Amino acid sequence: MPQKLLKSAHYIELGSYQYWPVLVPRGIRLYTYEQIPVFLKSNPYITDGYRAHLPSKLCIKSLFILSNETVNIWSHLLGFILFFSLGLYDMTAVLPTAGASREDYVIYSIGLFCFQVCMLCSVGYHLFCCHRSEKTSRRWMALDYAGISIGILGCYVPGVFYAFYCNGYWRQVYLITVLAMILTVFFAQIHPHYLTQDWHQLRTIIFCSVAGYGVIPATHWVWINGGFGAAIVQEFLPRVLVMYLIAATAFIFYITKVPERYFPGQLNYLGASHQLWHILVVLMFYWWHQTAVSIMHFRHSQPCPEYSQSG
Numbered sequence: 001m002p003q004k005l006l007k008s009a010h011y012i013e014l015g016s017y018q019y020w021p022v023l024v025p026r027g028i029r030l031y032t033y034e035q036i037p038v039f040l041k042s043n044p045y046i047t048d049g050y051r052a053h054l055p056s057k058l059c060i061k062s063l064f065i066l067s068n069e070t071v072n073i074w075s076h077l078l079g080f081i082l083f084f085s086l087g088l089y090d091m092t093a094v095l096p097t098a099g100a101s102r103e104d105y106v107i108y109s110i111g112l113f114c115f116q117v118c119m120l121c122s123v124g125y126h127l128f129c130c131h132r133s134e135k136t137s138r139r140w141m142a143l144d145y146a147g148i149s150i151g152i153l154g155c156y157v158p159g160v161f162y163a164f165y166c167n168g169y170w171r172q173v174y175l176i177t178v179l180a181m182i183l184t185v186f187f188a189q190i191h192p193h194y195l196t197q198d199w200h201q202l203r204t205i206i207f208c209s210v211a212g213y214g215v216i217p218a219t220h221w222v223w224i225n226g227g228f229g230a231a232i233v234q235e236f237l238p239r240v241l242v243m244y245l246i247a248a249t250a251f252i253f254y255i256t257k258v259p260e261r262y263f264p265g266q267l268n269y270l271g272a273s274h275q276l277w278h279i280l281v282v283l284m285f286y287w288w289h290q291t292a293v294s295i296m297h298f299r300h301s302q303p304c305p306e307y308s309q310s311g
Contacts, residue, residue, distance in 0.1 A: 027058050030067055039134045042197075045260040049268045051130035059128045068268050071275040072126040079282040080119035086289060087112040098297055107161045111292065114154025115285045121147025122278070141195055145203070149185045151285065152210055153178065155243075158292040159214070163221040166304030170224075174217045181210050204255065211247060232298065239291040243284060250280035 031050040033041065040052060049068035051059075063073060090108050098104070125144035131137045156178045164171035185206060193199050218240055225233050252258075253273040260267040 028054065028062055028065065037134065039137060040129065043257055043260070043272075043274070045257055045264040046268050046272060047265040053132045054130050055132060056128070056136075059131055062130065063127060066269060068272070069126045069129070071270065071272075072278055073123055075275065075278040075282060076119040076122040076126075079278075079285070080116050080123065082282065083112050083115040083119065083285065083289075086286075087116070090293075094293060098300055100296070100300075103161075104296060107158050108292070111154045111158045111289065114150045114157070115289070118147040118151030118154065118285075119282075121150070138195055142189055145189060145195070146186060148207065149182050149210070151281070152207075153182050154285070155288050156214065159240075159288070160217055162292060162295045162299055163217065165299045167224065170217075170220065178213070181213065185210060208251075214244075232302070235298070236291065236295055239287075239294070243288050243291065246280055246284040246287060250277045250284065253277050253280070 028051065030048065031052050033044060033047045033050065036050045036052045040050060046068050049066075051062050051067050051069065054062065087109070090112070091105070095104055095108060100108075121143045125140040125147075128140045129137050131140070157175065160171060160174045160178065164174065188194055188206065194203065218237075222228060222230075222233050222237065227233070228237070254277040257273045260272045
């Protein structure tokens with residue numbers, strides 16, 4: 001390799017024995033955990049590959065280098081492209097073929113838009129968290145948390161709409177309740193301590209409560225449809241359970257910092273818990289989108305039972 005390039009190369013370990021040179025643009029370097037600012041220190045088991053002290057321009061340039069944030073950035077950037085493409089496909093092919101109503105178009109637009117916003121907020125934070133200004137980094141973190149709330153809303157809207165497709169009263173009750181919970185989370189972010197490490201546990205409880213609330217309308221949906229023996233329940237309850245299983249698995253990776261907890265310094269660039277969390281979130285959103293498509297076809301092909309009208 002030419003000497004000029006060697007000066008801008010950073011050697012990283014991928015695997016146990018092989019070192020690879022990564023070319024880094026001028027003005028960017030990668031730091032160890034001990035060298036980064038305190039506000040970037042959230043996972044001591046990721047020991048190297050950190051970007052830090054960068055202006056906005058170099059933050060953007062760092063999109064094209066290999067750091068410990070590369071998978072986090074690109075997984076959700078590609079996730080955004082996926083859901084944007086699904087939106088175009090749904091609006092031009094899936095919904096017209098299904099004879100969708102105006103309400104269907106609105107619901108699908110809201111759901112996919114929420115997923116796209118969630119992906120972009122995540123990309124923004126992981127791209128600009130290394131900004132030299134802690135205030136700027138915190139603002140992007142706030143947007144990331146807001147994006148998570150919006151992503152959860154994107155799951156609730158089509159889920160509640162089609163689950164209570166035949167019962168307008170409960171559909172409105174649950175949609176308004178979910179919207180109120182999301183707005184409460186947004187207002188909580190105004191508190192100056194919300195994004196601090198001291199409130200990490202409280203933030204976790206808040207998001208678990210918002211996501212876990214879905215058990216209530218799901219249980220009600222099973223009941224008003226006649227219990228576990230109903231055809232629609234047998235067809236779609238497993239899909240709901242799979243969605244929650246993916247979400248729970250992703251969350252376990254997120255809070256436990258496994259597997260890097262057991263292999264500190266070995267998963268700095270590939271295979272860390274936050275990367276697995278990102279990939280599973282994309283998978284969960286995609287699974288739920290496909291479930292919404294399936295239940296929409298079911299609702300259009302099956303008349304509403306009389307008992308659901310009085311549920």
